[in-house]
Amino acid sequence: MSDLKVEILLPLYYNQDQSGKRKEVEGSKFTEIFDDLMDRFGGCTVDDTPLLGGWVDPKTKDRISDTNTTYWAVCKKTKKNMEFLHKLKKVLKKRFEQEDIMMYFVTITRI
Template sequence: MPYLKVEILLPHYYNSSAGKRKKIEGKKYSKTFEEIVERFGGCTVDNSTLIGGWTDPNTKNRISDENSTYWVVCEKTKKNVEFFHNLKKKLKTRFEQKDIMMYYVTINKF
């Protein structure tokens, strides 16, 4: 059976409000971790800071970001893909982001 490796980049800061960015509280990361572990029995967190940037399509402002990576390996089923689509919506709200970078690749486990 094929598997998915899902990677989620979670931001360290909320989107800008009046030019200021506030650090996101740790409990939001813990809640996300617990939801994934509850569903799949495990989750790996890489707290190495990933530095990135993007351009806001509405304002054309350049945004610098810092992120941590959460990843999980699970069976490639329609139900699991739907779970991550729904999780992405939830994370956008929880982390107060315009978007959350989340993607998966199909893998074969040994």
């Protein structure tokens, strides 16, 4: 059975409001994801180095700039863990009020 490193990029700011302003995401929301990953996998690492990135909105073709932080955890690649991660992504999209959350995994070999 493979081990996975799951990486989740979380926005530091909500999407723009009607006036074009972006409000900072509350710290409690980051604490919740840390606790979710700790409770499920027994460990979590946070890289709070601001990651500057961007994407093109497929609907409007507007360029969107984002500042993100990264959370990651290591787990076994099991059906239950994959189901948890798919559900977690849905939760995060609501919690952070996003159309999508960049979340992926890579297969790892522990030394």
